Amino acid sequence: MSHDPSSMSDDVIIRCLDVTKQFGAQTVLNELTLDVKRGERLVILGGSGAGKSTLLNLMSAQTLPTSGQILVNGTDICAMSVNELDKHRTTTGVLFQSGALFQSMSLAENISLPLREHTDLDTDTIDLVVKMKLELVGLREHAHKKPSQISGGMKKRAGLARALALDPQVIFYDEPSAGLDPVSVTEVDHLMIGLNETLGVTTVVITHEMVSAFRIAHRLVLMDQGKFVADGTPEEMKNSDEPLVRQFINGLLEGPLTDRRDSTQYLQDLLRT
């Protein structure tokens, strides 16, 4: 597949082209290239520190790369003005790991905030849209509750309703299963699938929950040390012979991820004390 920006076809909504992100001397992402197809459910896998969250922050334009290009609908976000970036952000939604609901506001106020800020809708219409978004995630009867009065799973769903407020083209999910019980995880997974299938919203999920990942994904990519090491459908990943993929998806104790830990350093540390 060609990765020339000018050759970006209509079915690609986001293209990361040789993206590098450094924090000081540390390179977190190293010349990554990735296409996200319109309407697909892409799951980005990887251990802690692999660079998943950084990649999600870049794709959702919350931060900019050190080098490389991130093309959204063919336009490079690095070349956008502040106003253009803001406009782009209104076409994407992010579900944060904690839900990130505004604690001082009720669920209804949380969802109405982007609508009040970015649309000219009157109050009655905004109230109607808020009810519809809350109904989508099954929380209409909790509209007037504060985030502190609801459970972790409900917070995630409310965060999702807020992410949907402006009818985004893409939703980024940052560890949607983190901190949830198995039933809530299944609920959130089905919600993501349902929204993708009914509204056609492109779905990008970062997770290291394998059950969830295989349930959601049309396509999976595995990251390690700031690079992609595998890319395929759930079936292809399950049948992969790649040792790193096998270790990660099966949660094996033995494999390249554990072999990387150097015991020499540990011995030196012990001897120093």
Added chain:
Amino acid sequence: MSALRPVAALGRSALHAVGFVGSVGILVEQALVKAPTLVFKARGRRLAWSNLWFQMHRVGVRSIGVVALVTFAVGAILSLQMGPILQQYGAEATMPAIIGIAMLRELGPLIGAIVLTGFAGASIAAELGTMAVGEEISALKSHAINPIRFLVVPRLLATIVMTVCLAILSDWMGIIGGMVTTEATLGTPYGIYLTDTFNAVKPVDFISGLIKAAVFGGLIGGLACYLGINVRGGAEGVGNATTMTVVISIVAIVVVDLLFTYVFWVFGW
């Protein structure tokens, strides 16, 4: 090499301090330059008015009782401390002038601002810090809502406006505290005390105090917002930001007060 270590450490600290002052200054400049234009902006770029009223209530209205009590006590203490000394020199009639000028020029704005540092500065830093830890500030950005416009501008404006308002209250409460105590200890009637106060103080005393109060408000709001939105490291980070806001604000207020007083003295104001 080891002999140079203290020099290197000093240099590092100096760079850190300059960087910190510069960063707070940039935030305050961005917020204050933005503030007037935000009134006329379209939806999504407009000043968050409801947030501004809420912050003014939180910063100012809720502090009225504490500020009034503290500055009343300061006026009373001044009267009690100076009464016997002034009596020795037969100068007790100067008490209203001394307390009036001291409160208007110096103690009203200073004490009001220091009380606000603990009351409002700490609470703003803790609130914004908790928002930063809970990814609420990232969530605002993801919805194309500028945190400086939405969070910093209302808090900074509220702190500046309410510090000035509370300075006026402090001025009066200090004068009243002095008046009540002077009547009780030296027998000066309230009417004479107030007449002497108004004869002694000049508009410049009042206005210079309010200018100081506005700057103190900017320092408290700027430091609290900067330290709050830059919190890292969970609950510990929030605690640190709160403590640092109070400590740095008090130091900054006193140092800036000294600079102001010196400048006013040089120009004979």
